[in-house]
Amino acid sequence: MDLNMKVLIVDDFSTMRKIVRNIIKQIGFKNIIEADDGKSAVKELKKGKVDLILCDWNMPEMSGIDLLKTVRSDDELKDIPFVMITAEAQKDNILEAVKEGVSNYIVKPFTAETINEKLTKIFGR
Amino acid sequence: MDKKIINPFINATLNVLETMAFIKSESGKPYLKKDDIVQGDVSGVVGFTGETKGTVFITFDESSILKIVSNMFGEEITEINNEITDAVGELTNMISGQARKELEEVGEVFHGAIPSVVAGKNHELISLTKGPKIAIPFKTDFGSFTIEVALDE
Numbered sequence: 021m022d023l024n025m026k027v028l029i030v031d032d033f034s035t036m037r038k039i040v041r042n043i044i045k046q047i048g049f050k051n052i053i054e055a056d057d058g059k060s061a062v063k064e065l066k067k068g069k070v071d072l073i074l075c076d077w078n079m080p081e082m083s084g085i086d087l088l089k090t091v092r093s094d095d096e097l098k099d100i101p102f103v104m105i106t107a108e109a110q111k112d113n114i115l116e117a118v119k120e121g122v123s124n125y126i127v128k129p130f131t132a133e134t135i136n137e138k139l140t141k142i143f144g145r
Numbered sequence: 146m147d148k149k150i151i152n153p154f155i156n157a158t159l160n161v162l163e164t165m166a167f168i169k170s171e172s173g174k175p176y177l178k179k180d181d182i183v184q185g186d187v188s189g190v191v192g193f194t195g196e197t198k199g200t201v202f203i204t205f206d207e208s209s210i211l212k213i214v215s216n217m218f219g220e221e222i223t224e225i226n227n228e229i230t231d232a233v234g235e236l237t238n239m240i241s242g243q244a245r246k247e248l249e250e251v252g253e254v255f256h257g258a259i260p261s262v263v264a265g266k267n268h269e270l271i272s273l274t275k276g277p278k279i280a281i282p283f284k285t286d287f288g289s290f291t292i293e294v295a296l297d298e
Contacts, residue, residue, distance in 0.1 A: 042219035
């Protein structure tokens, strides 16, 4: 797994973005950008060179699942690994995300180890 | 009050703080409360409904919550501000979600509400539920916090 890859964290809740950023930094990622909703995420993605999306499920206007559908139906973006972050209460929704082509998912609370394991499954060691 | 309702909250709290904030906490002996007052510096409050209805209060002293959130963010936070209250909301959500999951495994189905957070040095909250109220004190190397579960009869 290349720790220089560019990671996009998408969450409308700035506290959660900070928590995820801190954990991702502990794994060793250095190149981290953030978006506070699905629409800003698409703008960031269109600038190019994002290698991984970590996205919260629950966001106003454009939810995580809507962003996933947008990414998977866009020829330029469709191959970017997409990891959905979900609360325990919404875990059942993950089946829908799997159908839409999510690469993996993480249930809150999570540790750096959990995220590392999921990313290793996607990118290899 | 049934241990099978209290233990999932203890387990969830220990787990969430250890995974998200890298802080080990030690739970003290749970005790039945005689008054209705919850006292602390920052509190997360979440109601739940199901086979039993009630409210969970997670009340931190200032030093413990500053360290917990500083660890969660990877940056030092020195005063109680909006970031702290948002983080307490998120912690309360995670603890309540994980406790409900464990309760479901023993056949107790609960639904949680959206948490509220109250901040203010030595604030007091009053629990209006009519059933038993149990408090579980926790200690960390950086301060203390308490979980209180108040059930409706």
